[in-house]
Amino acid sequence: MNLTRDILDQQVVDRRGQRLGKVDGVILELREGAPPRIAAIEIGPVAVARRMHPRLAAWLQRWLHGHGPRSDGTLRIPWSQVKAIGVDVRVDLIADGTPARAWEEWLRDHVVRRLPGAE
Amino acid sequence: MVRRVPLFSRLVLIGAALVAGCTKSPEARTEEAAMRLTSWEATARLLEEQRARGAVPEQFVRQVLRAAAEAREEATAKRRAAGAP
Amino acid sequence: MKKYLQVTLGIFTSIGGFLEVGAIATTAQAGAQFGFRLAWVLLLGTICVIFLVEMSGRLSAVSKHTLQDAMRERFGAGFFLLSTIPGMVVDWLVLASEIGGVALALQLVTGVGYQWWAFPVAIAAWLLMWKGNLGLVENGTALLGLVALAFVVAAVRLHPPLHDLAAGLVPSLPRSDGAGYWFLAVSILGALISPYLFFFYSSGAIEDQWDENHIGSNRFTAIVGMSFGAVLAFGVLTAAAMVFYPRGIQVDRYEQVALMLTEALGRPGLYLFAGALGITCFGAALEVALGRAYVLAQGFGWNYTLNSPPANSARFSLVYTGMIGSAAVLMALGIDPLTLTVFSMALTAVTLPLVTLPFILLMNDRAYMGEYRNGWIGNVAVVGISLLASLIALVAIPLQLLGG
Numbered sequence: 001m002n003l004t005r006d007i008l009d010q011q012v013v014d015r016r017g018q019r020l021g022k023v024d025g026v027i028l029e030l031r032e033g034a035p036p037r038i039a040a041i042e043i044g045p046v047a048v049a050r051r052m053h054p055r056l057a058a059w060l061q062r063w064l065h066g067h068g069p070r071s072d073g074t075l076r077i078p079w080s081q082v083k084a085i086g087v088d089v090r091v092d093l094i095a096d097g098t099p100a101r102a103w104e105e106w107l108r109d110h111v112v113r114r115l116p117g118a119e
Numbered sequence: 120m121v122r123r124v125p126l127f128s129r130l131v132l133i134g135a136a137l138v139a140g141c142t143k144s145p146e147a148r149t150e151e152a153a154m155r156l157t158s159w160e161a162t163a164r165l166l167e168e169q170r171a172r173g174a175v176p177e178q179f180v181r182q183v184l185r186a187a188a189e190a191r192e193e194a195t196a197k198r199r200a201a202g203a204p
Numbered sequence: 205m206k207k208y209l210q211v212t213l214g215i216f217t218s219i220g221g222f223l224e225v226g227a228i229a230t231t232a233q234a235g236a237q238f239g240f241r242l243a244w245v246l247l248l249g250t251i252c253v254i255f256l257v258e259m260s261g262r263l264s265a266v267s268k269h270t271l272q273d274a275m276r277e278r279f280g281a282g283f284f285l286l287s288t289i290p291g292m293v294v295d296w297l298v299l300a301s302e303i304g305g306v307a308l309a310l311q312l313v314t315g316v317g318y319q320w321w322a323f324p325v326a327i328a329a330w331l332l333m334w335k336g337n338l339g340l341v342e343n344g345t346a347l348l349g350l351v352a353l354a355f356v357v358a359a360v361r362l363h364p365p366l367h368d369l370a371a372g373l374v375p376s377l378p379r380s381d382g383a384g385y386w387f388l389a390v391s392i393l394g395a396l397i398s399p400y401l402f403f404f405y406s407s408g409a410i411e412d413q414w415d416e417n418h419i420g421s422n423r424f425t426a427i428v429g430m431s432f433g434a435v436l437a438f439g440v441l442t443a444a445a446m447v448f449y450p451r452g453i454q455v456d457r458y459e460q461v462a463l464m465l466t467e468a469l470g471r472p473g474l475y476l477f478a479g480a481l482g483i484t485c486f487g488a489a490l491e492v493a494l495g496r497a498y499v500l501a502q503g504f505g506w507n508y509t510l511n512s513p514p515a516n517s518a519r520f521s522l523v524y525t526g527m528i529g530s531a532a533v534l535m536a537l538g539i540d541p542l543t544l545t546v547f548s549m550a551l552t553a554v555t556l557p558l559v560t561l562p563f564i565l566l567m568n569d570r571a572y573m574g575e576y577r578n579g580w581i582g583n584v585a586v587v588g589i590s591l592l593a594s595l596i597a598l599v600a601i602p603l604q605l606l607g608g
Contacts, residue, residue, distance in 0.1 A: 009280055020505065021506070022276065022281070043505070111518070112514055117335065154454065157452060176471070178314075182311070182312070
């Protein structure tokens with residue numbers, strides 16, 4: 001399986017079919033005397049920033065922790081919870097309440113709901 | 120020993136030459152301003168013809184004439200800046 | 205029967221995407237300054253956009269991905285971030301121009317300055333997106349946008365010399381004002397070949413759950429819809445060439461552009477012009493704002509939908525809200541709508557390859573398209589035209605800025 005082709009930057013979808021984010025990073029497990037294995041996938045802007053430049057990632061993490069929901073939005077999903085890979089990557093969890101939704105839910109509660117007709 | 124001009128300096132020189140060659144001379148600017156003025160004069164004439172036929176409502180005529188006045192001001196200012204009489 | 209309706213509505217929607225403030229402004233200026241001599245650019249742009257719209261639909265139908273989804277997947281997050289920033293800036297300027305178009309239309313009819321209409325127009329557009337009545341609005345504006353046929357009627361009534369029009373369809377070099385000629389040429393291309401249209405169209409295809417069966421009707425819609433829009437744009441060019449060119453009138457303001465319809469059609473001309481301008485720009489404003497929101501949502505993987513309340517897609521909703529509010533500010537401040545329009549169209553031409561080149565790569569990728577990959581004609585046409593447009597724009601824009 002080609003990591004970059006089939007997993008990285010794919011859309012992640014939860015148990016109910018809701019969009020969770022993109023596969024922004026892949027965590028590999030290095031083993032002695034065996035090929036590396038995928039341990040987890042990572043969703044979050046810091047993971048993306050790390051692929052650009054480590055200093056950018058550090059700055060972004062500080063900023064995200066200092067504002068809004070005080071979360072850097074990183075969600076790590078163990079490979080065991082990845083159920084299917086096709087058009088999307090389907091994972092066996094519910095999106096709500098996870099760090100991947102932290103900023104979405106904060107903006108919803110603090111900005112969007114303040115505008116008329118948001119519901 | 121031949122002294123070679125570094126690439127960056129060469130690019131800057133070419134850029135400067137292009138800019139110098141392509142920015143409009145005062146004569147060109149005056150001419151352009153003059154063309155803009157004649158364009159608006161022609162617009163006003165066309166407008167008058169249409170108004171005589173009843174093809175345009177009064178409030179629209181006012182809008183076009185206001186735009187024409189603004190354009191005339193801009194063009195005359197440009198001509199003065201370019202050093203025309 | 206249902207597919208027939210779908211196709212006709214698709215065609216009508218393509219019109220709104222084709223003829224809007226950019227097409228009207230650039231073709232009117234082209235006709236006024238150069239008569240029929242830039243007609244070939246209109247033809248080239250139409251061919252290119254027909255290919256690209258058809259590709260947008262085919263990509264979505266076969267790969268089950270929107271254009272932006274596929275681009276992030278295939279080219280990675282880094283490319284997405286790098287290409288989306290200039291795209292966003294350009295879209296913002298285009299959005300401001302579209303709002304300006306609607307505001308100007310209202311000014312022409314009421315006499316109240318366009319600056320006062322900027323925020324009301326933005327709020328109206330925002331409400332329609334917020335409340336999610338998009339289907340009705342898109343179809344409504346597309347049908348009402350048929351008032352733009354007034355340009356064609358006007359063009360016909362002015363009895364254009366057909367051999368001049370035909371001669372203009374052959375590419376030619378400028379006789380005078382080379383910088384102005386090429387600047388307008390790339391502005392026309394940027395107006396016709398707009399990335400937001402492809403992102404919007406492919407998002408719609410996915411939302412409507414297209415599959416391989418839709419490829420035929422998609423091809424038909426793309427060709428007929430875009431060609432119809434092109435006929436409207438030719439109407440504008442012709443009317444401008446017949447009314448302004450012989451009188452030496454350069455188009456500096458939209459107020460002047462209206463004169464070409466009042467000349468050919470009399471009193472109704474003003475209201476038809478305002479109607480065509482206002483309606484097409486309103487539809488385009490919605491497409492630009494939503495198109496950019498779709499791009500960000502799809503690029504970052506957010507949940508997005510217009511079919512449920514905005515609270516369910518907070519980030520997506522805030523993107524189009526922020527864009528339309530801030531774009532309205534530019535018009536409220538009194539920035540000249542016509543100048544902004546033509547420049548933002550030229551800037552669109554510059555950024556075109558950032559979208560078309562990866563697009564073409566996707567359309568030839570077996571993993572996405574299977575047996576439905578591109579033929580060589582489409583590849584050559586799109587790559588050639590977009591690269592040419594961008595290169596010429598990179599030279600023509602600075603020259604125009606320096607000279608102006």
